[in-house]
Amino acid sequence: MKALEIKNLGIQFGGLKAVQNVSLHVNEYELVGLIGPNGAGKTTLFNLITGIYKPTTGSVEMDGKNIAGLSSFEITNECFGARTFQNIRLFKDLSVLENVLVSSHKKIDYNLWSVLFDTQHYRNSEKKIREEAMELLKIFSLDSKADEIAKNLPYGDQRKLEIVRAMSTKPKILFLDEPAAGMNEHETLQLLNLVRFVREKYKIGILVIEHDMKFIMGLCERIYVLDHGQLIAEGRPEEIRSNKDVIKAYLGEEETNTAVRSNLHGR
């Protein structure tokens, strides 16, 4: 079974066809990249997959289930897809631990009364859930910062926490929207290792949007290229690197800009 299967997906905002006729898939335990110039429709595609937008055409299947008619939270619960956001969207006034705790609703086995009357069962249950969340933080070495308020974390840790928070929903496929944006070379390298680690540890499929070519080319087994809402190429990194349409999309129409070409080949 494929972790993600998209067929002829499209959405229109007024007259703008932000995504048109896109078909792509991600296998289980596969690391796939999604690249394309600014405004190509990459984030919009993520928003379609995660139920924030409803498609005008086409279908999305995740974990063998069609997402049609499901709202965003149901897709997370029933189709096991989790994501991060291009502009970090942490629960900024909650602590690191609490950011991860929010998704533990399935583990809550106490009711309102036990909270109000502070019963032993409630205490034990909360303790257990918090310990599990701490273990997850430990895996990603964020346990020492468990009580820090999310907005006070350094930028790199905020990006990392967003990934950990997504993992707390126990997804089978992970969507990362420009995880390396704003990072320096050192942080980007750490992120690269982190994404690989997540894939190895949890054996899940991952779809990554990123502008950093070195990052994408070094990380992904397969890459899709989106331009003006349409897929213009698909292939292994070395194939994408030499693809004429891709170079053209990044260069604009007729110019031959060596800077962009070298960017495609990694810095």
Place this chain on the structure above:
Amino acid sequence: MRQIKHLFIFSALVLLMGFSFSNFLGIYHQTILALCGINIILAVSLNLVNGFTGQFSLGHAGFMAVGAYVSAALTTLWLPTLTNPFLMTEIGVNLFFLFALLAGGIAAGLTGFLVGVPSLRLKGDYLAVVTLGFGEIIRIFILNIEPIGGARGLIGIPQLSNLYWIFGFVLLICIWIHRIVSSIPGKQFMAVRDDETATSAMGLSTTRIKVRSFVYASFFAGIAGGLFAHYIAYLNPATFNFNYSFQIVAMVVLGGMGSLTGSVAAAILLTGLLEALRPLQDLTGVDLRMVIYALTLIVLMLTRPEGMFGRHEIWEFFKKFKKSPQGFVR
């Protein structure tokens, strides 16, 4: 065991507060204290919605009115028709009062559900608009029900409430709301406040969370209404106008959205201020109270826009104080 200890401390505190308030103060100051207590419940419960869940409700007095009228109707209209001898005893009457209070709370909670579901499903400030309208609708609705007094108001409500009842509930509700916001479901309220999109991406129905918070708040407002009705022993629909809702919002904002102790402090401060200014009105003959009230709010909000306590509880300041010599200013 722990619960028994808590119950013991709780009872002792309530008895102590109730006893000292009722015995060492005159009637006038007792009434102000009672109003303080009722406003504390209203402010703390509204904070659950406006502060912790980040939704803006503007009709809290409406839910208070539902609780007040439902409980008062039970004790004023229904209780006298009952012939059970147990209900003639002191204990019986007080138990019936407790039942009436809970019934008022539940009625307010249900109303909260009916108002909340359609308006909280939508993103944005629909709640503010809808609750604003609701507050007025409920007032006009009550105005037109003759059996509960209509525009004349409901008179002859038995005076069952007292400072023991009021401060018992103040303490209980503050503890309860503190427990709710400290639990994981409480963290979900704050998650909705910080980022709705991310909350749904975590697999949570934001509508359900918002409605839950709103229903809890309405329930507690209903209880406050019942306590109010049986303390003043008279209800007038005009009491629960927009002005009252606005005052509760002012308490929440002034105390700090997301600070329970802030709401308590602000409720006491603003209730006290309004009362303290009453003699001034008698003196000058014009209602300067609202002018001074508004000016006080403006000055306080200009100097501390995040409210007196921000999102912190009072004990957090002491902790920080100990830790860092610079104090808690951030």
